[in-house]
Amino acid sequence: MPEPATRGWFRPREWVRAAWRILLFLTLFFGLALVGNLLFARALAGLSGPAVFLGSGLVLVAALIAGAVLMRFVERRPVGALGTAWTSRTWPEMLLGLGIGAGAIGISALLLVATGSLRYTFEGGTVWFWLDGLLQQLWIFLVAAFAEEVVFRGYPFQVLAQTFGGVAATLVTSAAFAVAHASNPNVATFGLINIFLAGVLLSAAYLRTRSLWFATTLHLGWNWAMASVLDLPVSGFELIDTPLYDPVVRGPAWLSGGNFGPEGGVAGAVGILAALTALFLLRQVGVAPEMTALRPLPDG
Numbered sequence: 001m002p003e004p005a006t007r008g009w010f011r012p013r014e015w016v017r018a019a020w021r022i023l024l025f026l027t028l029f030f031g032l033a034l035v036g037n038l039l040f041a042r043a044l045a046g047l048s049g050p051a052v053f054l055g056s057g058l059v060l061v062a063a064l065i066a067g068a069v070l071m072r073f074v075e076r077r078p079v080g081a082l083g084t085a086w087t088s089r090t091w092p093e094m095l096l097g098l099g100i101g102a103g104a105i106g107i108s109a110l111l112l113v114a115t116g117s118l119r120y121t122f123e124g125g126t127v128w129f130w131l132d133g134l135l136q137q138l139w140i141f142l143v144a145a146f147a148e149e150v151v152f153r154g155y156p157f158q159v160l161a162q163t164f165g166g167v168a169a170t171l172v173t174s175a176a177f178a179v180a181h182a183s184n185p186n187v188a189t190f191g192l193i194n195i196f197l198a199g200v201l202l203s204a205a206y207l208r209t210r211s212l213w214f215a216t217t218l219h220l221g222w223n224w225a226m227a228s229v230l231d232l233p234v235s236g237f238e239l240i241d242t243p244l245y246d247p248v249v250r251g252p253a254w255l256s257g258g259n260f261g262p263e264g265g266v267a268g269a270v271g272i273l274a275a276l277t278a279l280f281l282l283r284q285v286g287v288a289p290e291m292t293a294l295r296p297l298p299d300g
Contacts, residue, residue, distance in 0.1 A: 018163040021074060022156045025066050029151070032062035052239065053140045060147035067155040081296045082154060083212035087288035093214040096285070097205065100278050101221025102229070108262045108271035109230050117251035117267075125243025137228040137240060138220075145219035146212075152177050152199065153206040153215050161298035166207045169298075174199025184236035190254060191264035195235065197272045198222075198263070204279050210287050210296045218275065226262060233261035 036058035037044060044055050068079045078085070112118035152173050160169035177199035178192045205215040227234045231242035232249075236259070249256050257264030262271065279285055 014163045018159050021070065021159050024074070025070055025155050025159075028066035028069060029062050032065055033059055036062060053143055056140075056144040056147045060143060060150060063147065063150040063154060067150060070155055075297065077297075078294050081291075081294040082150075082158070083206060083210055083215075083291075083296065085291060085294055087211075087290040089209075089286075089288040089291075090211065090213050092284065093209060093211050093288075094217040096282070097214045097217030097219075098221040100275050100282075101218040101223075102225035103221075104271040104275035104278075105222050105226045105230065105262065106271075107274050108267040109232075111267045111270055112249075112251075112256055112262070115251065115255065117249060117256045119248050119250075120245045121248060123244065123246050127244070130243050133240075133242065134228050138224055141224040141227070142216070142220050145223060146216045148177075149202065149206075149212050149216045149219060152180075153202055153212060157203065157206070158297040161207070166203070166298060170200055170203040170207075174203060177202075181235055184260070186233075186236045186259040186264070188253075188260065188264060190266075191236070191257065191260045194263045194265075194268045194272060197269060197276075201272050201276050201279070204276060207298060208279055208285050208287075210291045210298070214285075222271075222275075233257075233259060235263055236260045 040054060040058065044051050044058075064084070067082050071077050071079050071082050075081075080086075109118060157169050157173045160172055174196045178196040181187065181195045182192060184191075202215050202219055205218050206212060209215075223234050226232050227238075227240050228242060231240065231245065231247050232238075238261075249258070253260075253265060255265045255267055256262065257268055262268040
């Protein structure tokens with residue numbers, strides 16, 4: 001394993017070794033995902049909640065299997081070293097991540113309310129129906145967030161971090177994260193910049209804890225609170241109609257994000273930066289001893 005002090009971009013052997021490991025992961029991942037999509041093609045049609053849940057689940061399973069195979073047979077390390085091991089800090093990490101993510105998008109929403117760019121009107125429904133919807137949607141967003149984290153902060157990210165350092169891995173995978181959202185509805189330049197910043201935030205979440213659980217629940221808290229609680233679009237998609245109230249978004253799109261949702265404007269950037277600040281200020285954010293003992297790929 002290379003020492004942190006020797007990391008750099010001008011080491012051809014390390015380039016080759018990192019490249020073939022990542023290529024092997026991508027081959028396994030896309031192969032498994034393709035098989036899953038062929039098997040469940042009919043159920044995956046459309047953008048309904050069950051279809052999104054199943055599609056995210058197939059991506060998650062494919063990425064977990066590919067990462068596990070490479071950790072076990074190429075890296076010769078425990079599979080949990082990928083960031084999926086359950087440790088004494090996992091539950092606190094998950095609750096903290098959920099709180100940071102939801103709190104950050106809450107700050108964005110408060111900014112929009114304070115500037116007159118967001119208000120709510122009442123509509124029909126019951127509190128029980130509202131709560132039931134929030135719980136069901138929590139599971140859908142959990143699987144979707146976990147899938148994205150295993151793909152973008154999982155094995156390929158960790159190989160890059162091991163080889164070239166955390167900053168380089170963060171920049172490369174955050175750019176890939178933004179590119180993956182480039183075809184979303186109503187996307188614009190500001191939205192892609194914020195998606196890149198979100199990639200930086202989630203990369204920092206992993207690097208600070210070596211836990212994909214923490215990164216996942218931070219991601220979950222942001223998306224779930226934005227879509228289910230605030231009833232706002234997530235990265236251009238508006239798949240949920242929360243009962244009891246409807247949002248009315250006004251003002252300039254550069255602030256509110258317009259039809260892309262808060263991630264498309266200044267308000268979203270403020271929330272992301274608030275979450276990033278929390279990662280480095282909160283003493284509760286750190287690496288569990290059990291995770292260190294498993295020898296995760298990024299070693300510093």
